[in-house]
Structure formats: structure tokens, C-alpha cells
Amino acid sequence: MADTGNNDAFVAFERVQKSYDGETLVVKDLNLTMPKGEFLTMLGPSGSGKTTCLMMLAGFETATHGEIKLDGVSINNIPPHKRGIGMVFQNYALFPHMTIAENLSFPLEVRKIGKSDRETKVKRALEMVEMGAFGGRRPSQLSGGQQQRVALARALVFEPELVLMDEPLGALDKQLREKMQFEITHLAHNLGITVVYVTHDQTEALTMSDRVAVFNDGRIQQIAPPDELYESPKNSFVAQFIGENNTLEGRVKEIKNGIAVVQLDNGDLIDAKPVNVEKPGDRTLVSIRPERVEFNRDRLKPDAHTLKAEVLEFIYMGDIFRTRLRVAGSDDFIIKTRNAPDQRRLQPGEQIEIGWLPEDCRALDAPQV
Amino acid sequence: MSDSTHTGPMLAADGTPLKRSLRRALRAQKMRALALIAPLLIFVLLTFIAPIVDMLFRSVENQIVGNTLPMTVEELRDWEATEVPDEQVFRALFFDLFLAAEAKEHTKLGSRLNYEKSGISSLFRTSGRDMGDIGEVFQDALEEIDPAFEEASTWVEMMSGGAGAEPNARLMSNQIARLEALEATTFSGDAEFLPGAAISDILPNTARAYAAFAAFTQFVDGKSVTKEEPWEAVYAALALDLEDPATKTAVASYAGPGADNLRAAAAATLPPIAMRDAFFESNKDWANVTFWETIKTYSPPYTTGYFLNAVDMEKTPQGIALRSEDERIYGILFQRTMFMSLMITFSCVALGYPVAWILANLPTRTANLLMILVLLPFWTSLLVRTSAWKVMLQQQGVINDVLVWLGLVADESRLVMINNQFGTIVAMTHILLPFMILPMYSVMQTIPPSYLRAAKSLGANNWTAFWRVYFPQSVPGIGAGSILVFILAIGYYITPEIVGGTTGTFISNRIAYHISSSLNWGLAAALGTILLAVVLILYWAYDKIVGIDNVKLG
Numbered sequence: 001m002a003d004t005g006n007n008d009a010f011v012a013f014e015r016v017q018k019s020y021d022g023e024t025l026v027v028k029d030l031n032l033t034m035p036k037g038e039f040l041t042m043l044g045p046s047g048s049g050k051t052t053c054l055m056m057l058a059g060f061e062t063a064t065h066g067e068i069k070l071d072g073v074s075i076n077n078i079p080p081h082k083r084g085i086g087m088v089f090q091n092y093a094l095f096p097h098m099t100i101a102e103n104l105s106f107p108l109e110v111r112k113i114g115k116s117d118r119e120t121k122v123k124r125a126l127e128m129v130e131m132g133a134f135g136g137r138r139p140s141q142l143s144g145g146q147q148q149r150v151a152l153a154r155a156l157v158f159e160p161e162l163v164l165m166d167e168p169l170g171a172l173d174k175q176l177r178e179k180m181q182f183e184i185t186h187l188a189h190n191l192g193i194t195v196v197y198v199t200h201d202q203t204e205a206l207t208m209s210d211r212v213a214v215f216n217d218g219r220i221q222q223i224a225p226p227d228e229l230y231e232s233p234k235n236s237f238v239a240q241f242i243g244e245n246n247t248l249e250g251r252v253k254e255i256k257n258g259i260a261v262v263q264l265d266n267g268d269l270i271d272a273k274p275v276n277v278e279k280p281g282d283r284t285l286v287s288i289r290p291e292r293v294e295f296n297r298d299r300l301k302p303d304a305h306t307l308k309a310e311v312l313e314f315i316y317m318g319d320i321f322r323t324r325l326r327v328a329g330s331d332d333f334i335i336k337t338r339n340a341p342d343q344r345r346l347q348p349g350e351q352i353e354i355g356w357l358p359e360d361c362r363a364l365d366a367p368q369v
Numbered sequence: 370m371s372d373s374t375h376t377g378p379m380l381a382a383d384g385t386p387l388k389r390s391l392r393r394a395l396r397a398q399k400m401r402a403l404a405l406i407a408p409l410l411i412f413v414l415l416t417f418i419a420p421i422v423d424m425l426f427r428s429v430e431n432q433i434v435g436n437t438l439p440m441t442v443e444e445l446r447d448w449e450a451t452e453v454p455d456e457q458v459f460r461a462l463f464f465d466l467f468l469a470a471e472a473k474e475h476t477k478l479g480s481r482l483n484y485e486k487s488g489i490s491s492l493f494r495t496s497g498r499d500m501g502d503i504g505e506v507f508q509d510a511l512e513e514i515d516p517a518f519e520e521a522s523t524w525v526e527m528m529s530g531g532a533g534a535e536p537n538a539r540l541m542s543n544q545i546a547r548l549e550a551l552e553a554t555t556f557s558g559d560a561e562f563l564p565g566a567a568i569s570d571i572l573p574n575t576a577r578a579y580a581a582f583a584a585f586t587q588f589v590d591g592k593s594v595t596k597e598e599p600w601e602a603v604y605a606a607l608a609l610d611l612e613d614p615a616t617k618t619a620v621a622s623y624a625g626p627g628a629d630n631l632r633a634a635a636a637a638t639l640p641p642i643a644m645r646d647a648f649f650e651s652n653k654d655w656a657n658v659t660f661w662e663t664i665k666t667y668s669p670p671y672t673t674g675y676f677l678n679a680v681d682m683e684k685t686p687q688g689i690a691l692r693s694e695d696e697r698i699y700g701i702l703f704q705r706t707m708f709m710s711l712m713i714t715f716s717c718v719a720l721g722y723p724v725a726w727i728l729a730n731l732p733t734r735t736a737n738l739l740m741i742l743v744l745l746p747f748w749t750s751l752l753v754r755t756s757a758w759k760v761m762l763q764q765q766g767v768i769n770d771v772l773v774w775l776g777l778v779a780d781e782s783r784l785v786m787i788n789n790q791f792g793t794i795v796a797m798t799h800i801l802l803p804f805m806i807l808p809m810y811s812v813m814q815t816i817p818p819s820y821l822r823a824a825k826s827l828g829a830n831n832w833t834a835f836w837r838v839y840f841p842q843s844v845p846g847i848g849a850g851s852i853l854v855f856i857l858a859i860g861y862y863i864t865p866e867i868v869g870g871t872t873g874t875f876i877s878n879r880i881a882y883h884i885s886s887s888l889n890w891g892l893a894a895a896l897g898t899i900l901l902a903v904v905l906i907l908y909w910a911y912d913k914i915v916g917i918d919n920v921k922l923g
Contacts, residue, residue, distance in 0.1 A: 060822055080825040093823035097841045107827035158828065
């Protein structure tokens with residue numbers, strides 16, 4: 001607790017556990033540190049503990065064990081209203097009986113800020129989210145996107161250093177969501193605030209965040225910048241959860257020069273990058289992104305292992321082609337190719353050979369059955 | 370696709386106005402909806418709306434005076450109310466009261482006017498009995514002059530003017546109509562007897578009295594007028610007619626049936642007609658001008674008297690005035706009803722709000738369990754619950770026993786908690802509490818907990834978050850519950866009747882008293898109308914201040 005002002009650990013979870021019923025742990029041994037100014041997204045399926053973590057940080061849930069620190073100070077016993085953390089709720093939680101201006105003025109009033117000061121701040125906050133003209137309206141008179149902006153302005157108006165967002169864009173349509181993603185990231189970076197953002201939408205997580213923490217089963221599976229998360233998933237859960245992914249099961253035959261040769265269950269051999277397999281004989285799940293699969297023999301290394309595949313379906317998706325193949329007994333092996341002028345369109349029934357660069361194919365732990 | 374340059378009404382594809390096509394398309398739907406609610410609608414109209422309208426009408430209706438004493442009312446029109454009326458009025462009163470006494474309606478009038486002036490009931494009752502005696506003097510005198518006056522046939526013959534004489538049908542129908550009004554019924558069938566036009570001109574009073582007698586005999590008694598000796602009033606009317614020298618002259622030249630008998634009567638000296646003195650002798654209160662004032666004041670068919678009475682005022686010859694101090698009860702009673710209803714409403718809010726809050730914020734399973742406790746009183750009879758409070762609160766009751774046992778209260782100074790306002794407020798708060806909790810609960814259930822969390826995350830402490838964010842959103846529930854409880858309380862009857870004693874009763878208890886004991890339905894209706902008006906005004910005020918759209922019952 002002596003490291004006050006440590007900018008690398010502005011927010012810190014230390015061995016935090018949470019149980020609601022005293023029998024099962026919803027959050028199991030969470031350790032996480034966040035530097036000031038970071039945009040961190042907690043991503044995971046529902047029930048993975050990400051919202052619980054957010055609520056513990058906000059103060060609405062108490063940690064069963066462990067410590068949560070804000071700017072080096074333990075906040076376990078500080079009530080939510082004294083934590084000074086801004087929060088944007090899933091359904092916005094704009095007070096329906098107050099106007100927009102009154103909603104924004106509320107956090108300033110409870111902080112006993114003078115009237116003229118309040119008015120300036122409210123005006124500035126509303127202008128920041130381009131809602132300056134709506135101060136006199138009621139929340140019910142605004143569209144979903146406008147309410148979202150107001151909720152954001154309200155969470156920012158009292159200038160908190162940390163802002164929490166609990167699936168704030170969940171109720172918006174796709175176009176508006178994409179626009180808001182962009183705006184929120186810009187706002188956060190311009191203001192230099194630290195943001196913890198909870199979502200189950202991986203696109204949102206990848207496009208907005210500095211770092212993404214992938215939650216599953218009460219634990220952080222991987223915490224990494226988006227590109228690293230996508231390209232180098234640490235385990236099979238992350239690989240499958242983030243983006244589209246082809247998986248093949250097999251057993252490690254040998255590991256040499258940083259390349260693992262994996263014998264698939266039907267006997268075929270492929271090259272892969274060993275990530276968390278240790279020795280020959282280990283069961284493994286081989287993961288390969290659809291856009292990294294290559295069926296043009298000329299582009300592969302001469303000594304690369306290849307697999308025989310049969311084209312089952314060709315789907316034209318505009319910017320890309322999506323082709324479903326039968327590979328090594330699996331009927332849902334997907335490859336994606338760019339819609340370029342010289343791109344070949346595969347025909348169903350066609351027999352092809354597919355391969356990839358060994359570093360694109362990752363040999364991960366086999367999922368526990 | 371409609372062209373914006375088109376200025377007329379929007380047209381459907383076949384050229385009919387769009388509004389009409391729409392109406393036609395929706396008609397079947399509307400009819401079906403109407404058919405579905407029709408049974409309840411008719412039920413409510415017949416058993417609820419109609420009696421209420423009838424009851425409201427009773428609060429101003431006052432036709433009984435005009436129907437019972439039509440001629441007296443007519444004569445009193447120009448009376449100045451400074452001294453006892455003259456002989457003319459008493460003569461009219463004699464004929465009116467005679468008929469009323471025959472129809473046994475005079476006591477009803479007496480009871481009605483007794484509400485306004487006590488003592489008037491016995492005045493009508495005793496004098497009604499004496500009408501026969503007053504008229505008998507003239508009957509005896511006339512029969513002594515000519516025994517033919519004893520015969521029913523003589524009278525029928527004389528008054529009808531003989532066979533083929535021109536009848537005065539109008540006089541007869543007037544008398545039948547008067548009798549119908551008096552008896553509050555309608556008669557069917559033609560009149561057996563019609564007075565002759567010539568004799569009606571010569572003997573107007575006799576013809577009228579005889580026509581009344583004939584109508585009564587035929588329609589009320591169901592007998593034949595040809596076989597019945599006329600009432601004493603008819604003889605008195607004849608004497609009255611013959612008092613006029615002009616009538617005597619006319620009789621002298623009259624040639625119809627019974628002309629000889631009439632001439633004999635006209636030639637003789639009949640007893641003097643002094644109805645005023647006769648009435649004074651019957652009951653000296655007829656000389657009391659205040660009774661006459663009451664009759665005159667309440668002679669119009671509609672009156673504000675009941676309403677004035679209901680607000681502790683009365684009509685006097687000098688105009689409308691407040692009743693004397695010791696006669697005022699309704700103002701106090703209305704105030705007390707309002708005050709106690711408000712107290713009950715506030716108690717219900719104070720007790721019910723935390724309960725509703727707990728219910729709304731507990732997990733569903735626990736909330737449902739607790740809800741049973743809230744609803745439990747609904748499953749117990751109202752009478753049982755109220756009686757239970759009697760057991761709890763009385764001086765030898767559970768609470769006093771416990772207090773005495775604990776030594777908090779001395780045995781000889783046990784608390785008086787029942788048969789007063791306190792008892793009524795306690796018992797009614799308990800009984801009406803569910804009506805407060807349920808609307809509040811259903812409103813609070815719709816307030817997401819995220820509002821409170823949002824308020825706290827914005828820096829509000831628990832109290833501020835509750836008061837600034839949660840409470841304003843729960844106001845519609847408080848409003849709905851308050852309106853419900855207040856309106857139920859203001860008209861409550863059973864509980865104040867049982868635990869209210871004398872100081873804890875409501876206006877509704879007084880209404881019930883007038884309906885079932887004093888039988889002054891007009892006053893009961895006026896009190897009820899005022900109560901209804903008060904509730905409607907409060908409802909209107911509530912709508913203006915809070916807005917009825919904000920009331921949510923679920």
C-alpha cells in the first residue's frame with residue numbers, strides 16, 4: 001500500500017475472489033493491474049464474472065477475498081458514492097423525472113458545487129457529446145443513441161479519473177454502435193481518463209481497447225492488446241472466443257526448431273507453432289484462422305505439410321468469399337479469401353490441397369472434456 | 370403515395386372518404402367490444418347508476434307538499450308570513466287535508482315537514498282526525514233541511530246534471546290527476562261519474578269536492594259512487610257555495626235535477642263557515658305563525674332545504690341562515706370525516722411505504738411469501754377484523770392488560786383506546802393498509818435498482834439517492850394508494866360504527882342513520898351528494914396537481 005501514485009497500477013485487483021452463495025466462486029483469484037489512462041475491456045461470455053468484477057470495482061458488490069486498490073489505496077471499505085468513479089449503465093439509468101441538464105447537474109449538486117459552476121460544467125459536458133441543445137428535454141424524449149451520449153456525459157461531468165462502462169452500447173443498432181465505439185474511444189483518449197469497459201461483443205472489445213481481458217469461468221484467460229489476442233491466443237478458449245477459428249484435434253508427434261508436428265486423428269500431419277503443448281504425445285487442439293489458410297500451392301513453403309480438402313460450399317459475401325471445406329473428417333472448416341480480381345472461386349465438389357505458414361497455426365491445449 | 374396537392378379529405382381506393390371507410394371497417398370490431406361489455410354495463414346502469422341518480426334526485430325533491438295541499442299552497446302564494454293566514458287559506462286547507470286524511474297521506478306530509486320544524490307532525494295527525502267533525506256540522510244541517518241529501522242517488526243525479534246534460538270532463542280529470550299525484554300512482558279506466566257543466570258553474574266548490582269524492586270512491590276504494598253517501602267535505606262545500614248570495618240567485622233559476630233540494634237549502638239558514646276557528650279549536654298550533662312559515666317555505670316542488678340542512682343552515686322567512694350553535698352537527702361531522710380520512714391515509718403511507726419497498730427489493734420468492742402476509746387481512750372478514758380490534762383496544766383488552774402487567778399503566782387509569790377517534794384510526798389504518806401497499810409495491814417494482822446504483826456512482830449517499838432519485842419515481846404509487854385509501858376511508862361505515870363510539874363516527878354513519886332510522890332520505894341523499902362532490906373535487910384537484918396519468922395501480 002506504499003506505492004501511492006504508481007501510474008502503472010492505477011487500478012489493481014489483488015487475489016480477488018467473489019462468491020454469492022458461499023459454495024461456488026464467481027470470480028476465482030483475479031489479479032489485474034491497470035495503468036492510468038488505459039482503456040481496458042473485460043470480455044467474456046455471460047456468467048464469466050466480468051460484470052461482477054466491474055461491480056466490485058464500483059462498490060456495489062463486496063469482494064469475498066482479496067483487495068481492490070485505486071491509485072494505490074484499498075477501496076474495499078469505501079462506499080460507492082465516495083469512490084468518485086464514473087459509471088455508464090447498460091440501460092443508461094438516466095433519471096426519468098429529471099431533465100437532461102438536471103441529470104448532469106445531479107453529481108455536481110451532491111458534491112456541493114456552486115450553481116454557476118454547475119451550469120458551465122453541464123454545458124461543457126453536453127457539448128462534448130454534441131447534445132448541447134437537449135438540456136431541457138426528458139430522457140424519454142430522446143432516442144437510444146442520444147440517451148447513450150447523455151449517460152456518457154453524466155458519467156464524465158464530475159471529472160472522474162476512472163470511468164466504468166457496463167455494456168453501454170448493447171441496446172443500440174449496429175451502425176449507431178460502431179459510431180459510438182469510435183466516439184467513446186476518442187473521448188477517453190482526449191480526456192486521458194482510465195476506462196474499464198465490459199462487453200460480450202468481441203468486435204467492440206477489439207476495436208476500442210488498449211488491452212482486452214478475456215474472462216471465462218471466473219478467471220482472466222488472457223490479457224493482451226487486441227492484435228496479440230487475435231493472433232496469438234494463449235489457449236483454446238481465447239482462440240475460439242475471439243474471432244472465427246478452425247480447429248483440428250490431434251496429438252503432438254515431435255517438436256523441433258520451434259515447430260510442432262501434429263498428427264491429426266485421421267493420421268495426417270501438419271505443422272504448428274507450439275503454444276501450450278510441452279512434449280510429444282500431448283493431446284492438442286490446433287487452431288488456424290480462416291483468412292490464413294492457403295490453397296495456392298505456389299505460396300506455401302516447399303516442405304510444408306498440406307491437407308486434402310473437399311469444397312462443400314461457396315458463399316459470396318461481397319468483400320470476401322467464404323468457403324466451407326471438409327478437412328480431416330471435419331465438415332465445418334472455413335476459409336476466407338479476399339474478393340480480389342485474380343482470386344479463384346472454388347466450386348463445390350472440387351478437391352484441393354490446403355496449407356499454411358507454421359506460425360499461423362497454433363497448437364493449443366486440448367479442452368478438458 | 371397520397372398526393373400532397375390534394376386539399377379535400379383523404380379518399381380510399383373506391384373513392385369514399387377514408388375516414389368513413391375506416392369507421393366502417395372498425396364498426397364490427399366496436400360492436401363486438403360493446404357486446405362483450407354489455408352485460409356488465411347494463412348491470413351497472415340498472416343497479417348502480419340508476420339508484421344513485423334517483424338518490425341524488427331525492428336530495429332536492431319536495432313534491433309532497435304541493436301534492437298533498439295543492440289549494441293551500443296556491444292560496445299561500447301571496448301570504449306575507451307576518452301573521453296567521455286568513456279564512457280563505459284555512460278553507461283551502463280544510464278541503465286539502467280532508468282528502469289527504471281520507472287517503473291517509475296527511476301523516477306522511479306531517480313527517481316530512483317535521484324534519485324542518487318539530488311538532489308539525491302531530492299537528493297534521495290530530496287535525497286530520499278532526500276534518501270529519503268539522504264537516505259533519507254542515508252535513509247534519511243540510512240533512513235536517515232536506516232528508517234527500519242523505520241519499521247517494523240524489524247527489525249523483527244532482528251533480529251529474531241528469532241524463533244527457535253537458536259534462537265538465539275537465540274538472541273530473543283534474544281531480545283524478547290530483548289523486549294520482551297524492552297516491553303516487555296512476556289509475557286506469559274511465560271515470561264512472563262526470564260532473565255536469567251547468568251545476569259546476571253554479572256550485573264550483575261542491576262540484577270539485579264531489580268530483581274528488583267520486584274519483585276516490587271509484588279508483589281508490591273500488592266502490593260505486595251511486596251507492597255511497599258523500600263525504601262531509603261535500604256538504605261543507607255546498608254550504609260554502611250557498612254562502613254567496615249570487616249562488617242563491619243562480620240556484621233559484623236553476624232547473625236541473627235536485628234544483629228543489631238546492632232551493633230548500635238556499636232558503637234555510639246554514640251554520641256559519643269559520644274554518645279558521647274550527648282549526649284553532651282542533652289544534653291551537655294552527656295559530657302559530659312559524660308552522661305556516663314552514664309550510665310556505667317548503668311548498669315549492671324542489672327545495673334546497675335538505676342541502677342547507679346538510680351544511681347546518683336553514684331557510685327562514687328572512688332568507689338562508691346558519692342554524693343555532695346547538696343544532697349544528699354536520700359541519701363538525703364533515704370536518705371530522707375529512708380529518709380522520711387524512712390521518713388514516715397518512716398512517717397508511719407511513720406504515721406501507723417501507724413494507725412496499727422491502728417487498729419490491731426482495732427476491733421474488735421471499736417477496737411472494739411476505740405478500741401473503743400483506744394480503745392475509747383480505748381473506749378475513751371485515752367484521753372479524755374490526756371486532757378483533759375491539760378485543761385488542763378495549764379497556765379490559767389485550768393491550769391494556771399487557772401495559773398494566775408491564776407496570777407502564779396503573780390499573781385504575783387504563784387507556785381509553787376505543788369508541789373514539791384513536792380506535793377508528795387504528796382499526797381503519799389496519800384494514801386499508803393493503804390498498805396502500807399494493808399500488809406502491811407495483812410501482813416500486815418497475816423502478817430498476819440501477820437508478821439507485823447510478824445515483825450512488827454519481828456521488829449521492831444513501832439518503833440523497835433515495836430522496837432525489839427513488840422517491841420521486843415512487844410518488845405515482847403513493848398517489849394511487851392515497852387516492853384509493855382516502856376515497857375508501859371517507860365513505861367507510863362498518864368500522865367506525867363498531868369502534869367509533871360517538872366521537873369517532875363518520876358522516877357515512879349519519880347517512881345510514883337517516884336512511885334506516887329517521888327515514889329522512891332527502892337529508893341522507895343531500896349528505897351523500899355532498900360527500901360525492903367532495904370526493905370528485907379532490908379527485909379533480911389531484912388530477913390538476915399530480916396528474917391522474919401518474920397514478921399507477923399496477
